[in-house]
Amino acid sequence: MREIKPIKHLDATVRIPGSKSYTHRALIISSLAKGRSILINPLKCEDTDYTANALIRFGIPLLWDDNRIEIFGLGGFLSPPKERIFVGNSGTSLRFLTAIASLIKGRTILEGSSRMKSRPIDGLLEALRLMAVKAHSEEKRDSLMVFIESEGLNGGYIKIGGKESSQFISGLLMIAPYVHKKLEIEVSGDLVSKPYVDITIDTMSAFGVKVMREGYRYFSIREGGVYKPCEFQIESDASNASYFFSAAAITGGKVRIEKFNPNSLQGDTGFLRVLEEMGCKVIRGEDWVEVQGGKLKGIEIDMRKMPDVVPTLAVTSSFAQGKTLIKNIGHLRYKESDRITAIANELKKMGIDVEVDDGSMIIKGGSAHGADIETYNDHRMAMSFAIAGLVVPGIRILGEQCVNKSFPTFWKTLEALY
Incomplete structure (x- = not known):
């Protein structure tokens, strides 16, 4: 814990x-x-x-x-x-x-x-x-x-x-x-x-x-074409960056991520546009991005192309004014956990109103309180809800070691924010 x-x-x-x-x-x-x-x-x-x-x-x-x-x-x-x-x-x-x-x-x-x-x-x-x-x-x-x-x-x-x-x-x-x-x-x-x-x-x-x-x-x-060995540079992970962009959004603070490609083909870079629509300021450099938090408002958004950042968006939406409708997420039931059910359960523990059906989720922003967050052995649940703890006292993450699946240094990176 x-x-x-x-x-x-x-x-x-x-x-x-x-x-x-x-x-x-x-x-x-x-x-x-x-x-x-x-x-x-x-x-x-x-x-x-x-x-x-x-x-x-x-x-x-x-x-x-x-x-x-x-x-x-x-x-x-x-x-x-x-x-x-x-x-x-x-x-x-x-x-x-x-x-x-x-x-x-x-x-x-x-x-x-x-x-x-x-x-x-x-x-x-x-x-x-x-x-x-x-x-x-x-x-x-x-x-x-x-x-x-x-x-x-x-x-x-x-x-x-x-x-x-x-x-x-x-x-x-x-x-x-x-x-x-x-x-x-x-x-x-x-x-x-x-x-x-x-x-x-x-x-x-x-x-x-x-x-x-x-x-x-x-x-x-084409027939006959085969791979040629090369030196290949792997860019930073947009899904893992989303937690820290969310941190700026919900705290009203500022986070800059260096060595980050703002024009990446990674679909989860689209989370930056979502945050802009919700009220954040996003500044894009050649190889960095900065998010500045603002007064968040609820939105309606299709997340079919960005399934991995739905947990991050759900937590962020809990701190927005009004309702957020997240659409086309039915396939999230078949991830590391049934993420639709898992997200709804844990937000409700925090006092947030959530409605779900097979393919969408409505989150009404409100006043969240502390809770013990079950992660369902799902790395993205752990990291998304940890960000809520930057604002809400008493957020405790159970099974926190599940972040090793995709971001083993997450807790160290989070601690460096203080």
């Missing part, structure tokens, strides 16, 4: 670790390139450790040293692991490793924690089966098992749904240069979390592979 102390005056400069999304993708792609790549400023956390350790099990030489990773890709030639690979509660690791395992001649078994049984994977497995891969999942008492058996991967035309997870499309795109023939992907329905596909395509481009696309409906990769 960690009690958060209210802050009297906030005027801070902060640095945020590298992007989790870019780190995962750079690890996968550099492992497929042939030769030595250097990844600079990667995020080292539980989730990215799962991905890196799995690649080592696939035969990839990899050295993680301080603020960089040296990785020796084998040109798409990977070895089947001798034992099952555990990925904890990392949905990104499970989906991306499922995709890359389909390139391996042999059998791979991936194991996720119990919560993974509630997180989508079947759409990706179905797509792989259409590409001549034996792929299925099994629910055990305390885990989800995914089995992949392949003799190499056929390409062809694949139609896949977009409403469950954009990571299905990202996983297929990243392995596309190494299938036996041209891979074409058609997305049916409205794709959720679109910016994450943009991040995938951007990382692929940095390693020399161009994706042809028609918006978010159709993607293809």
